[in-house]
Amino acid sequence: GENVEQHPSTLSVQEGDSAVIKCTYSDSASNYFPWYKQELGKGPQLIIDIRSNVGEKKDQRIAVTLNKTAKHFSLHITETQPEDSAVYFCAASSRSNNAGNMLTFGGGTRLMVKP
Amino acid sequence: DVKVTQSSRYLVKRTGEKVFLECVQDMDHENMFWYRQDPGLGLRLIYFSYDVKMKEKGDIPEGYSVSREKKERFSLILESASTNQTSMYLCASSVGTSEQYFGPGTRLTVT
Numbered sequence: 656g657e658n659v660e661q662h663p664s665t666l667s668v669q670e671g672d673s674a675v676i677k678c679t680y681s682d683s684a685s686n687y688f689p690w691y692k693q694e695l696g697k698g699p700q701l702i703i704d705i706r707s708n709v710g711e712k713k714d715q716r717i718a719v720t721l722n723k724t725a726k727h728f729s730l731h732i733t734e735t736q737p738e739d740s741a742v743y744f745c746a747a748s749s750r751s752n753n754a755g756n757m758l759t760f761g762g763g764t765r766l767m768v769k770p
Numbered sequence: 771d772v773k774v775t776q777s778s779r780y781l782v783k784r785t786g787e788k789v790f791l792e793c794v795q796d797m798d799h800e801n802m803f804w805y806r807q808d809p810g811l812g813l814r815l816i817y818f819s820y821d822v823k824m825k826e827k828g829d830i831p832e833g834y835s836v837s838r839e840k841k842e843r844f845s846l847i848l849e850s851a852s853t854n855q856t857s858m859y860l861c862a863s864s865v866g867t868s869e870q871y872f873g874p875g876t877r878l879t880v881t
Contacts, residue, residue: 664810689869697875698774698860699872701870744812744813756867756870757818758813758815759829760812762812
């Protein structure tokens with residue numbers, strides 16, 4: 656089955672700096688890569704996703720890049736703000752069946768943005 | 771806005787008890803999922819359902835069962851709770867291949 660590894664497990668940056676979180680996946684058939692943000696006491700929430708026919712996608716201060724050859728994808732957050740502090744999860748989907756995209760998640764990255 | 775609610779935020783049960791975790795979504799989604807979240811392991815899929823009374827095993831179904839009698843409600847059942855089932859449990863729903871919407875989670879402690 657799919658295996659997703661995520662690094663680093665914790666990341667501390669100064670407000671205004673950039674943050675990068677990296678994930679690798681094992682199944683070359685994976686074709687959908689979402690990123691979720693989980694704030695304290697809440698469930699994960701989708702912040703951006705990318706499909707395998709696209710190399711990069713941006714949404715304001717957030718961007719995701721995908722390298723299919725190397726089987727890795729990354730989340731980039733620019734001009735970080737204290738409200739970006741949260742746990743971030745990457746995921747990969749190599750199966751679509753009766754219940755849509757079946758996701759395998761990485762272990763999570765705790766991002767701390769220091770004011 | 772999609773809303774996924776879970777019956778309890780915190781739950782403490784004793785070893786051997788039967789435990790029910792309830793999840794309700796209000797957006798008529800056909801797909802519903804149960805995950806457990808443990809530090810360093812991310813989210814792992816326990817079971818999912820793509821229609822009423824339809825269910826399939828995820829990656830870690832051992833020790834769990836599920837029930838979906840109505841489209842909006844998906845229940846996770848621990849037949850005989852054990853200490854290694856102490857965890858955060860997250861429910862999610864989706865339609866088609868769209869994003870999964872998560873509930874706030876239930877933190878279960880089994881003593």
